[in-house]
Amino acid sequence: MINASIKQLSAALAARTISSVELTQLYLDRIARLNPKLNAYLTVQPEVSLAQARVADARLAAGNAEALTGIPIAQKDIFCAKDWLTTCGSKMLHNFVSPYDAHVIARFNDAGAVNLGKTNMDEFAMGSSNETSHYGPVKNPWDQARVPGGSSGGSACAIAARLCAAATGTDTGGSIRQPAALCGISGLKPTYGVVSRYGMIAFASSLDQAGPMGRSAEDLALLLNTMAGFDERDSTSLQREKEDYARDLAKPLNGLRIGLPKEFFAEGLGGDVAQAVEAAIAEYRKLGATVVGISLPNSKLSVPVYYVLAPAEASSNLSRFDGVRYGYRAPEYTDLADMYEKSRAQGFGAEVKRRIMIGTYVLSHGYYDAYYLQAQKIRRLIAQDFTEAFRHCDVIMGPTAPSTAFKLGEKGDDPVQMYLSDIYTIAVNLAGLPGMSIPCGFGANNMPVGLQIIGNYFGEARMLNAAHQYQLATDWHSRAPQGI
Numbered sequence: 308m309i310n311a312s313i314k315q316l317s318a319a320l321a322a323r324t325i326s327s328v329e330l331t332q333l334y335l336d337r338i339a340r341l342n343p344k345l346n347a348y349l350t351v352q353p354e355v356s357l358a359q360a361r362v363a364d365a366r367l368a369a370g371n372a373e374a375l376t377g378i379p380i381a382q383k384d385i386f387c388a389k390d391w392l393t394t395c396g397s398k399m400l401h402n403f404v405s406p407y408d409a410h411v412i413a414r415f416n417d418a419g420a421v422n423l424g425k426t427n428m429d430e431f432a433m434g435s436s437n438e439t440s441h442y443g444p445v446k447n448p449w450d451q452a453r454v455p456g457g458s459s460g461g462s463a464c465a466i467a468a469r470l471c472a473a474a475t476g477t478d479t480g481g482s483i484r485q486p487a488a489l490c491g492i493s494g495l496k497p498t499y500g501v502v503s504r505y506g507m508i509a510f511a512s513s514l515d516q517a518g519p520m521g522r523s524a525e526d527l528a529l530l531l532n533t534m535a536g537f538d539e540r541d542s543t544s545l546q547r548e549k550e551d552y553a554r555d556l557a558k559p560l561n562g563l564r565i566g567l568p569k570e571f572f573a574e575g576l577g578g579d580v581a582q583a584v585e586a587a588i589a590e591y592r593k594l595g596a597t598v599v600g601i602s603l604p605n606s607k608l609s610v611p612v613y614y615v616l617a618p619a620e621a622s623s624n625l626s627r628f629d630g631v632r633y634g635y636r637a638p639e640y641t642d643l644a645d646m647y648e649k650s651r652a653q654g655f656g657a658e659v660k661r662r663i664m665i666g667t668y669v670l671s672h673g674y675y676d677a678y679y680l681q682a683q684k685i686r687r688l689i690a691q692d693f694t695e696a697f698r699h700c701d702v703i704m705g706p707t708a709p710s711t712a713f714k715l716g717e718k719g720d721d722p723v724q725m726y727l728s729d730i731y732t733i734a735v736n737l738a739g740l741p742g743m744s745i746p747c748g749f750g751a752n753n754m755p756v757g758l759q760i761i762g763n764y765f766g767e768a769r770m771l772n773a774a775h776q777y778q779l780a781t782d783w784h785s786r787a788p789q790g791i
């Protein structure tokens with residue numbers, strides 16, 4: 308059961324070979340056994356999950372189940388969930404029990420899915436290794452001395468270690484795709500605006516986007532069907548006709564044009580990763596795709612541009628955490644200003660403070676034009692590169708990350724090295740495009756490698772089709788870490 312796809316689980320639930328309560332208990336037992344080592348979950352509430360499972364079982368018995376009814380799903384701790392502790396990986400929210408559901412959570416609840424627990428993450432989603440979490444790092448289930456990637460590392464770990472059927476993540480600069488790659492699972496960041504950000508704790512609002520993480524492209528399609536859709540409570544939520552993201556899964560790939568950006572295969576890419584990605588491209592040729600060389604000349608500027616814009620937005624978004632209405636408040640202070648200062652000094656970790664300082668600096672009078680405005684202009688050029696590229700291809704492929712999972716602590720004191728983990732993913736967020744990562748082999752130290760697939764705006768169904776056909780022809784996505 309723990310290796311079954313959502314579709315198989317759904318069929319088993321419908322046929323009553325297993326109940327949602329049994330399935331939920333199975334995962335809860337695994338969490339109790341393995342989570343003390345892996346640290347993938349921050350909060351589980353077995354009684355709450357089992358109560359949801361009982362409701363799902365009643366719905367299954369009544370014959371009005373949907374694709375996700377009774378399926379246990381882990382939620383990144385960035386999503387506010389009513390009556391659940393919602394920490395965002397920060398001490399600042401160590402005691403915050405949300406009084407309401409995020410849009411994404413409400414959609415899963417309406418579908419009858421079971422909330423299995425809240426997953427660990429980098430503090431306020433700032434990081435690429437899960438090491439900035441106030442609650443300790445997550446371990447990579449393929450090698451517990453290594454990081455799972457970040458910031459959605461808890462979700463990626465939970466899926467790889469079979470501690471849930473699927474999970475949610477959020478991706479501001481790569482936080483779904485990079486941990487998916489490092490943990491050997493599949494993950495998709497949709498086109499900006501496809502999934503509502505309501506109730507998702509804000510990091511950099513013009514880049515943040517929630518998406519599904521799971522063991523296969525087919526699972527992702529089912530999850531996205533539930534997550535996507537207009538929500539008037541998010542002003543950037545797009546009003547579009549409802550799509551079935553699974554509609555193209557079975558299409559053959561004959562004639563698919565794959566663009567390979569030369570900048571993604573240049574200096575900085577690990578040889579082992581390059582080899583696995585090239586083998587995947589060869590497989591795509593066998594499946595009938597053609598390959599064209601493309602160029603994204605401004606993509607090399609995406610990391611510096613991101614580290615101006617994302618901190619700028621973060622510094623503004625995080626100003627709400629002041630110790631007044633909710634969250635951490637310093638135990639001792641002299642007056643109001645001192646309370647703000649001490650609460651923020653004690654409540655935020657080092658990486659978050661670094662971002663707030665960069666953000667307020669680039670937005671300050673005298674530096675705004677030189678940094679913030681300039682970065683906005685280059686952001687446009689980066690997006691235009693993709694528009695030009697998509698005149699010649701249907702999807703773009705390349706590596707998700709430059710290397711496989713690195714050791715815990717390896718990049719801790721070098722933020723720039725850490726920032727480069729997202730060198731292939733960040734441009735996609737800056738352009739607002741959809742991107743995904745699927746497992747495509749193993750590299751150094753037998754750690755998983757991810758293939759990145761980038762689509763044009765609203766190209767999710769096409770990307771999922773390309774990923775699914777590859778997964779029918781290969782079995783990388785069904786490999787599991789040993790001893791798990």
Ligand code: GLN
Pocket residue numbers: 432433434435457458477478479480481482483510617729
């Ligand atoms: N690693 C990037 C950062 O630290 C991206 C994080 C994310 O996508 N949330 O900002």
